[in-house]
Amino acid sequence: xxxxxxxxxxxxxxxxxxxxxxxxxxxxxxxxxxxxxxxxxxxxxxxxxxxxxxxxxxxxxxxxxxxxxxxxxxxxxxxxxxxxxxxxxxxxxxxxxxxxxxxxxxxxxxxxxxxxxxxxxxxxxxxxxxxxxxxxxxxxxxxxxxxxxxxxxxxxxxxxxxxxxxxxxxxxxxxxxxxxxxxxxxxxxxxxxx
Amino acid sequence: xxxxxxxxxxxxxxxxxxxxxxxxxxxxxxxxxxxxxxxxxxxxxxxxxxxxxxxxxxxxxxxxxxxxxxxxxxxxxxxxxxxxxxxxxxxxxxxxxxxxxxxxxxxxxxxxxxxxxxxxxxxxxxxxxxxxxxxxxxxxxxxxxxxxxxxxxxxxxxxxxxxxxxxxxxxxxxxxxxxxxxxxxxxxxxxxxxx
Numbered sequence: 001x002x003x004x005x006x007x008x009x010x011x012x013x014x015x016x017x018x019x020x021x022x023x024x025x026x027x028x029x030x031x032x033x034x035x036x037x038x039x040x041x042x043x044x045x046x047x048x049x050x051x052x053x054x055x056x057x058x059x060x061x062x063x064x065x066x067x068x069x070x071x072x073x074x075x076x077x078x079x080x081x082x083x084x085x086x087x088x089x090x091x092x093x094x095x096x097x098x099x100x101x102x103x104x105x106x107x108x109x110x111x112x113x114x115x116x117x118x119x120x121x122x123x124x125x126x127x128x129x130x131x132x133x134x135x136x137x138x139x140x141x142x143x144x145x146x147x148x149x150x151x152x153x154x155x156x157x158x159x160x161x162x163x164x165x166x167x168x169x170x171x172x173x174x175x176x177x178x179x180x181x182x183x184x185x186x187x188x189x190x191x192x193x194x
Numbered sequence: 195x196x197x198x199x200x201x202x203x204x205x206x207x208x209x210x211x212x213x214x215x216x217x218x219x220x221x222x223x224x225x226x227x228x229x230x231x232x233x234x235x236x237x238x239x240x241x242x243x244x245x246x247x248x249x250x251x252x253x254x255x256x257x258x259x260x261x262x263x264x265x266x267x268x269x270x271x272x273x274x275x276x277x278x279x280x281x282x283x284x285x286x287x288x289x290x291x292x293x294x295x296x297x298x299x300x301x302x303x304x305x306x307x308x309x310x311x312x313x314x315x316x317x318x319x320x321x322x323x324x325x326x327x328x329x330x331x332x333x334x335x336x337x338x339x340x341x342x343x344x345x346x347x348x349x350x351x352x353x354x355x356x357x358x359x360x361x362x363x364x365x366x367x368x369x370x371x372x373x374x375x376x377x378x379x380x381x382x383x384x385x386x387x388x389x
Contacts, residue, residue: 013373016221017347018206019354028217036224038380038387043348044228045329050322051228051235055245056387057318058231059223062252066216071253073212076260 009035033060099183204268211259219259223252226269230276237280245317251279320386332382336375343371344379 012032016039037056044050065071204225210218230251234244255275262271333341342361346352354372358365 009377010369010373013376014354014369016225017354017372019369028220033220033224034387035376035380036221038383039376040224040228041325041383041387042329042344042376042379045322045326046333046345046348049229049232050325051231051241051244052322053241054228054320054322054325055231055241055317056320058227058245058248059220061317062223062249063216063220065249066219066253066256071256073259074257074261 012036013039205264208259208262208264208268211256212262219256222268226272227252229269230272233273233276234280237277237284241319243283247279247283248276250283251276254279318387325383325386328383328386329379332379335382336378340371340375340378343368344375347372 012035016036037059041050041054041056204222207218207222211222227248230248231244234247234251238244238247251272255272258275262268333344336344339361343357346357346360352360354365354368357368361368
């Protein structure tokens with residue numbers, strides 16, 4: 001039958017293994033410190049964690065020094081710059097995600113767009129350029145970019161805007177450049193806020 | 195798995211230190227003192243230097259304890275402090291390699307009677323090789339179920355609950371076996387570690 005002293009040491013052994021952590025305050029006396037030190041040595045030896053020479057009075061000397069020199073924990077510092085940078089970074093990440101999402105949505109819409117698209121069918125926020133608008137574009141998985149819909153002849157000529165192939169190719173190149181520059185500028189502007 | 199268990203216990207102990215419980219920090223020091231010494235021994239060979247750097251690192255960690263927010267484990271956080279302390283020591287040592295400061299505290303150990311006195315409590319140093327042999331012998335002499343329990347705990351890092359399932363015994367039995375194993379091994383190493 002276990003005596004109360006053995007039961008107490010068993011509890012301390014379990015506490016050392018973090019198996020009995022419901023204590024309000026850690027109670028330490030010399031006898032318990034010796035046991036904790038020995039249990040720490042046993043574990044360190046079995047896991048091959050010991051240096052060549054072991055100072056078994058290290059912990060005692062350290063805590064004595066902390067007490068003698070009245071060493072205290074420093075209050076936690078809150079850095080404004082650190083907090084601001086964190087917030088700015090989060091905002092820039094959101095902006096980048098939003099711009100990527102916008103391009104994806106537009107690309108998806110054009111991919112699924114009806115063949116006969118009118119000049120005025122684009123999203124109003126982006127508008128059109130000389131009869132060519134983003135709705136005329138479709139994403140290209142193979143070329144990893146945005147390219148003009150090849151069925152340019154289906155562009156609505158309601159407004160009397162027509163163009164020959166040469167002009168159309170020219171407008172195509174200009175529009176792709178504008179979109180790329182816009183995305184590049186937007187992304188780098190928001191990223192530089194870090 | 196051992197790291198996860200220690201993380202849970204360590205965070206609780208750190209919280210207690212942050213609330214002003216220095217005994218909790220004493221337990222953390224006891225837990226990690228040998229691991230810290232092992233890390234430092236990779237930077238310096240001299241035992242006195244290892245001791246000094248370890249002391250410096252633990253004091254820095256104690257002072258900075260309120261900045262520990264649990265984003266990493268306590269050991270990972272402590273590890274960075276220890277490595278920085280070792281590097282700082284090496285840099286400082288290389289700059290002052292050839293200079294001796296006679297006014298430094300090392301040379302002010304004369305007490306009132308003019309006798310050279312030791313400022314610090316003497317360290318109890320033991321050779322880890324000898325300790326290793328004693329502990330391994332004790333492990334071999336343990337009854338099988340006790341040896342199994344202490345091995346699963348200290349080397350495999352299993353929780354008491356997991357061990358109870360693996361060994362098909364109650365958790366209380368696991369707890370008792372681990373304690374009895376430790377008690378047995380302690381009795382064999384007493385001549386090396388007693389005060």
